[in-house]
Amino acid sequence: MKPAPTLSTAFLYPAGQSLPKPLLALRKQRGTALVDMPLPTRKTENWKYSSKYLKLTDDMAISLPAEGKTGSSLAVPGYKVAFLNGVMMPEACEYPDLDGISIQSFSDLSDEEASDLADRLDSTLDNKAVQMARLNSARFEDGLLIRLKPEAVLDQPLFIVHEVTAEASGSAFPRIFVDAGRHSQITLVEEYISSGSAQVMVNTVTEFNVTEGANITSIRLNMEGENVQHIGSTGVVQQRSSRFESHTVGFGGPLRRHDLQVRLEGEGAECKLNGVVVTQGKQHYDNHTTIEHVAAHCNSEETYRNIAADQSHAVFNGRIHIHQDAQKSNADMNNKNLLLSNGAEIDTKPELEIYADDVKCAHGATIGQLNEISLFYLVSRGIGRREANVLLTMAFINELVEQIPVEAVRETVQGRLNHFFEQTFQEA
Amino acid sequence: MLSIKNLHASVEGKEILKGINLEIKAGEVHAIMGPNGSGKSTLSQVLAGNEAFEVTEGEITLNGENLLELETEERAREGIFLAFQYPVEIPGVSNLQFLRTAVNAMRQHKGQDEMNAAEFMKLAKEISKQVDLDPAFLKRGVNEGFSGGEKKRNEIMQALLLQPKLAILDETDSGLDIDALKVVSDGVNALRAEDRAILMVTHYQRLLNHIVPDYVHVLAGGKIIKSGGRELALELEERGYGWLGIKDEETADSSVN
Numbered sequence: 001m002k003p004a005p006t007l008s009t010a011f012l013y014p015a016g017q018s019l020p021k022p023l024l025a026l027r028k029q030r031g032t033a034l035v036d037m038p039l040p041t042r043k044t045e046n047w048k049y050s051s052k053y054l055k056l057t058d059d060m061a062i063s064l065p066a067e068g069k070t071g072s073s074l075a076v077p078g079y080k081v082a083f084l085n086g087v088m089m090p091e092a093c094e095y096p097d098l099d100g101i102s103i104q105s106f107s108d109l110s111d112e113e114a115s116d117l118a119d120r121l122d123s124t125l126d127n128k129a130v131q132m133a134r135l136n137s138a139r140f141e142d143g144l145l146i147r148l149k150p151e152a153v154l155d156q157p158l159f160i161v162h163e164v165t166a167e168a169s170g171s172a173f174p175r176i177f178v179d180a181g182r183h184s185q186i187t188l189v190e191e192y193i194s195s196g197s198a199q200v201m202v203n204t205v206t207e208f209n210v211t212e213g214a215n216i217t218s219i220r221l222n223m224e225g226e227n228v229q230h231i232g233s234t235g236v237v238q239q240r241s242s243r244f245e246s247h248t249v250g251f252g253g254p255l256r257r258h259d260l261q262v263r264l265e266g267e268g269a270e271c272k273l274n275g276v277v278v279t280q281g282k283q284h285y286d287n288h289t290t291i292e293h294v295a296a297h298c299n300s301e302e303t304y305r306n307i308a309a310d311q312s313h314a315v316f317n318g319r320i321h322i323h324q325d326a327q328k329s330n331a332d333m334n335n336k337n338l339l340l341s342n343g344a345e346i347d348t349k350p351e352l353e354i355y356a357d358d359v360k361c362a363h364g365a366t367i368g369q370l371n372e373i374s375l376f377y378l379v380s381r382g383i384g385r386r387e388a389n390v391l392l393t394m395a396f397i398n399e400l401v402e403q404i405p406v407e408a409v410r411e412t413v414q415g416r417l418n419h420f421f422e423q424t425f426q427e428a
Numbered sequence: 429m430l431s432i433k434n435l436h437a438s439v440e441g442k443e444i445l446k447g448i449n450l451e452i453k454a455g456e457v458h459a460i461m462g463p464n465g466s467g468k469s470t471l472s473q474v475l476a477g478n479e480a481f482e483v484t485e486g487e488i489t490l491n492g493e494n495l496l497e498l499e500t501e502e503r504a505r506e507g508i509f510l511a512f513q514y515p516v517e518i519p520g521v522s523n524l525q526f527l528r529t530a531v532n533a534m535r536q537h538k539g540q541d542e543m544n545a546a547e548f549m550k551l552a553k554e555i556s557k558q559v560d561l562d563p564a565f566l567k568r569g570v571n572e573g574f575s576g577g578e579k580k581r582n583e584i585m586q587a588l589l590l591q592p593k594l595a596i597l598d599e600t601d602s603g604l605d606i607d608a609l610k611v612v613s614d615g616v617n618a619l620r621a622e623d624r625a626i627l628m629v630t631h632y633q634r635l636l637n638h639i640v641p642d643y644v645h646v647l648a649g650g651k652i653i654k655s656g657g658r659e660l661a662l663e664l665e666e667r668g669y670g671w672l673g674i675k676d677e678e679t680a681d682s683s684v685n
């Protein structure tokens with residue numbers, strides 16, 4: 001029997017030493033724990049469909065340099081924080097002094113602040129379920145700490161543009177920690193983009209500590225290139241009466257993985273998770289979500305849609321875990337999938353674990369193709385076949401795109417979708 | 429205008445149309461009646477180009493042009509319009525978007541400028557009034573949650589917007605209350621024109637009181653077994669199909685009212 005593959009030791013050594021001491025210490029400790037870490041294989045339950053897309057070669061182990069020009073031309077109507085290869089670029093950031101809100105690079109933290117942060121990093125994630133996130137903890141070169149004082153409200157969305165410049169092989173480890181004080185509010189947009197064409201890995205961790213009554217909207221847009229393997233993890237812990245809304249829009253790549261874990265720890269907490277994934281060619285995308293209903297009287301609502309064209313492969317795994325004391329939980333999970341070609345593959349799996357007896361829990365998953373009768377109806381009105389296909393495909397995700405609360409993001413998404421339609425549907 | 433010669437068509441290997449012959453001239457209104465399952469919708473769908481039905485023999489020409497060589501959307505642009513017996517619900521595509529896309533596809537085909545959203549909205553509102561549909565319907569998904577009668581009015585609305593050369597109306601009168609029947613008939617009468625033909629499939633003589641046909645045909649067992657003037661419809665109403673010598677298997681479910 002072949003021994004299970006382990007993470008190459010080449011991946012254990014971060015480059016930069018510019019972080020405050022407590023974070024360097026944390027990173028070192030996490031790195032030590034990674035020695036001989038098994039890599040996911042086909043037999044690893046949560047990587048069953050995706051391990052074959054994970055291709056980490058030693059030349060990708062090196063940290064991509066934290067310098068160069070950002071090539072991003074994305075219009076950002078709001079505040080902007082720019083990261084290049086996992087490191088904050090102060091000169092490319094645009095935001096004023098904000099009342100009650102601090103936005104800092106990890107590198108700029110005092111030892112005391114860093115020590116406090118070090119105690120809390122990884123606290124929102126179940127490390128067993130997001131094993132690849134541990135690599136980020138051992139390797140992050142920088143990070144973004146956002147702290148909202150109680151009642152603080154950010155008046156415009158904050159765009160965090162993460163760009164990797166793949167001039168040569170390597171990796172980047174962007175990291176964000178959001179500490180939302182009581183009744184604070186913020187809308188965050190994480191955009192992942194890339195330039196260059198060398199084989200690179202982007203491994204991200206984003207954490208939200210959502211305290212009582214806080215209201216967070218998180219938008220995540222994955223638009224990296226065909227040379228970028230992306231493994232992202234998002235952890236959310238919610239206290240009483242807080243609300244977390246997430247909109248994930250992802251376009252496929254050689255490997256795309258996003259784990260989203262939400263823990264509803266305080267009564268009356270509420271989360272709404274929307275996701276849209278579009279894959280084509282030989283692309284891949286895998287969304288794994290977990291909602292932990294720990295406290296009673298919490299609501300969760302989850303709606304994910306996958307569209308797979310050509311020979312692409314999309315995966316959705318939605319786990320809902322209702323703990324014994326989480327009476328009166330209300331959980332609703334819905335996943336619909338659209339196959340645009342016979343060669344495409346979609347794997348979907350709801351996982352429900354319910355230990356409380358007085359709960360409402362609904363789930364549904366479907367996989368289908370475009371409806372021939374609908375298509376005939378449209379073309380019988382003179383609408384071209386291509387356009388009819390686009391209308392029906394858009395119909396499948398319209399509702400989710402329209403719910404994205406930032407217009408500029410909707411426009412970016414629509415632009416990318418149009419590009420996808422052009423490549424996927426031809427005039428008959 | 430439309431010429432059908434010896435048309436045979438099958439679905440899933442089963443022959444449904446067994447040699448249809450029909451000539452329709454511009455300006456004429458033809459009614460097709462006949463028992464359930466006799467092939468009326470099949471004929472309509474074949475004319476519109478539904479590929480679920482295979483034409484095995486015969487020809488169809490529209491103004492001399494071979495229809496069978498055209499895709500559904502090309503036929504539509506050449507002026508074929510089918511009002512579906514069962515209009516399709518398409519959640520996620522708004523009725524407005526659907527109608528505007530269709531109208532603009534036609535305009536583009538004719539070399540006309542596309543209509544912008546505001547222009548189209550004005551036109552759509554006018555026509556929705558004409559068929560007595562609340563303009564609020566424009567915002568809803570295509571036929572989504574529409575009642576049977578609303579769906580039929582939406583079909584007529586589309587015919588009025590698209591101004592076809594040949595309008596095929598497959599039981600556009602069924603399931604309508606008396607007022608709706610009047611609205612729909614007025615819509616169809618508004619379509620009547622020198623350069624347009626109408627082919628109506630119906631089970632009911634009552635429609636023909638509102639829209640007086642030039643010819644009535646009886647389709648049974650995949651063939652037109654009798655043709656006549658409008659008095660034929662009255663006779664069918666009185667006597668049923670029995671006297672025409674239709675075999676039992678052909679009237680398997682003959683619930684002609």
Ligand SMILES: Nc1ncnc2c1ncn2[C@@H]1O[C@H](COP(=O)(O)OP(=O)(O)OP(=O)(O)O)[C@@H](O)[C@H]1O
Pocket residue numbers: 439440444462463464465466467468469470471480513
């Ligand atoms: N897609 C299909 N697959 C199999 N059989 C079909 C299909 N479509 C129609 N048929 C069959 O073809 C025959 C003719 O059907 P059609 O719908 O044309 O009848 P019709 O005259 O319109 O009847 P009605 O008055 O009930 O609307 C029926 O026996 C029907 O079951």
Ligand SMILES: [Mg+2]
Pocket residue numbers: 468469470513598599
């Ligand atoms: Mg019929």
